Amino acid sequence: MIAFIDSRWADILFRAYQHTSLVVQSMILAAVIAVGLAVLVTTIRRLTPVANAVSAVGLTIPSFALLGLLLPVVGIGTVPSVVVVTFYAALPILRNAVVGLQGVDSTIIESARGQGMSGSAVFWRVRLPLSWPVIMTGIRVSAQMSMGVAAIAAYALGPGLGSYIYTGLTQVGGANAVNYAVVGTVGIIVLALLLDALLVLLSRFTTSRGIRA
Amino acid sequence: MTQQTTTGAALELVDVTKSYPGQKSPAVDGLSLSVPAGETVMFVGPSGCGKTTSLKMINRLIEPTSGRLLLDGEDITTKDPTTLRRSIGYVIQGGGLMPHMTVAENVGLVPKLLNWDRGRIASRVDELLDLVGLDPRIYRDRHPRELSGGQQQRVGVARGLAADPPVILMDEPFGAVDPITRQRLQDELMSIQDELQKTIVCVTHDIDEAIKLGDRILILDEGARIAQYDTPERILAAPSEDFVADFIGSGSTLKQLSLLRVGDLELTEPQTCRIGEDVAEVTARVEAAGESSVVILDERDRPREWLFLRTLGRHAVVSEPTTELQTVVDHRSTLSDALDSMLVSSHGGAMVIERDAYIGVITYDAVTEHIRSLRVEAA
């Protein structure tokens, strides 16, 4: 095992980097889309239950099935990985952003308006900061999930550590099968835990001290 | 068990102590107390004095570290706690009802644990709901969240009485309801207790409640040290130490209003009329008597409304009142409660009932006159 890791050190690091990069970039995209949608559906109240239903149903669809549905449309490689990871990353963030934005006390918003804040100022300086802890929780859930989804998406020749797992599978009985699978799996667990720790820190530093738990 | 008129049992605590690991002084330090059968004892004291801990040691929800508990002379410290609890009623703040069970299931809980047959449980449930003033046909199959706070508390009391236990423990039983409801519930408990003569141990932080409900009051200081254990009259008249005097507070003349019952004072009798009577006739009768208001009674002599003639004059016949009455007190209510009720009345008085039937009106003037005479006596 040690010899295996030693001889492929550079490749493992590169794939770990790819994996992280795929997840982080997709998540940034997902966060922007999800928060944007959340603002839209909390403004137009009729849409809120629809959005919640969509995120519930979306999370129900198995990632492997979605990948299968996408391949004929976008081909194999990095693109389906990005689409699938972004899709699943967006759903928990959307759900939490809706809950968070709805949870902001309406009297606070009213008093902000009463001070003469414009609509966008109310959003950036009142609603977003106050709902931020809830949104961050959604982002953490989404990060955990995205790490696993990215591994699955590697089946369609996507980037990252997932390909090690599939290599292990195809080399069953070979000398390195277990090594590949272990490095892939454990590597992803380590990355997921690291990313989660980073997000916890980020959430501490970006949450107003007045509402920190 | 006992062959007396009371259905209660004597309860004795002997040197009961509860200490928690890691705490310097015991929460309850050697409490000894005897409660005569059929009496109501109120535990009062500042928060953290160990009154609730003491109460919960009686049904061993909290196990005493040392000491003995005797129920009618029998040592219950070594009894199986689950069996023991089925023979001791327990009523807690807010009722503590099981939200997923109906009112009937809640009330029938202990009888069911005791394996009563179904018919007996059902008739017992109805009997108890009647006793606490809830119509079984309406409330039997409701769930607790469909009831008001006061109704939930009534169900809680009924549940505590269900298996006819000789001893009932109550932990702040009326702490979660509004003052008017609390007063009503206290009155109801008193009349139930008149009838059943249980041994009741009740924890409260409200000294007025203790004076009103208790045959005896136990005033506890830190570590459940007994500051005074006596009847309300004697505690008010002769507090044993400064701590007690501070605790019952100033104005002990006014506190005595919690000891006096409405029925102790002379009631006045303004003109009355029935629903359906002709308004013109009623007006003539009232004016002839030199009065300006009239009490409306229904066919079962229950007071329904107390109106000024000018309000009555809007209709041809006396109509069914639609508002819920707030200014009615039972003749066994305390003067202090009667004063509370008068505050919401525009007549400076409250209507008095005995077994639901109207017997007269108590006026603010009568109460103040009585206070004056008490002061003169005291001076």
Place this chain on the structure above:
Amino acid sequence: MRTTALSREDRLLLFGLPAVVLVVLAGWCLWRASADLGDIEARALAWDAVGQLALEHVLIVLVCAVLVVGCAVPLGILLTRARAGFLAPAVTAAANAGQAAPVIGVIVLLALAVGFGFWTAVLALTVYAFLPVLANTVAGLRGVDPAVIEAARGMGMSPFQVLRRVELPMALPVIMTGVRTALVLLVGAGAFATFIDAGGLGTLIQTGIIMFRHSILVSGALLVALLALLVEWTGRVMELFATPKGLA
């Protein structure tokens, strides 16, 4: 069941989900019956072949679900008893690390360790779906109002009676949500069973990709997704019935 008490979101899902599933499934059946398929597709998508795969898939999910509920609920009960409370932090830590593990990794590693086949798939998926049920059992039981539990004890209920007649009924809705989550995860992860020769609808996806036949691939993906939605809906209906009338 009082439909009036349902939120709009619940109603959307309760009535919308089966409608979507039925429409899409009917559409696929129509296509399958009418499309002019090549030799490979026709064999892969033969009615009885697809039925067999669906059956395998459902079987794996059901066996895992029974195992998960049978193990995770008792463990959750154990962890919430005062005497076993010291175990909770260790189990929570293990569970959180487990949550970060990618399901495909778990399946492949277990297969390499104990061999391919149905029971390996069952074992791997059971481990994978364990957490939501355990977490919800613990959360549900912890969420029961302590005053109600104390009242129940004060009435003279034995610890077992308190658990069976008070704690479990009140925690049931939360536990059922965990079971639903687990079931849906199982349907999704069941698609990987094919990788370790345990069959299931994932076989169609894999065959489709390997043979580069889009119709097989999409059929497999579609059927897996429909099964997941159907299970989600069943779970929601069960939740409604599991909620004691006085709660909801």
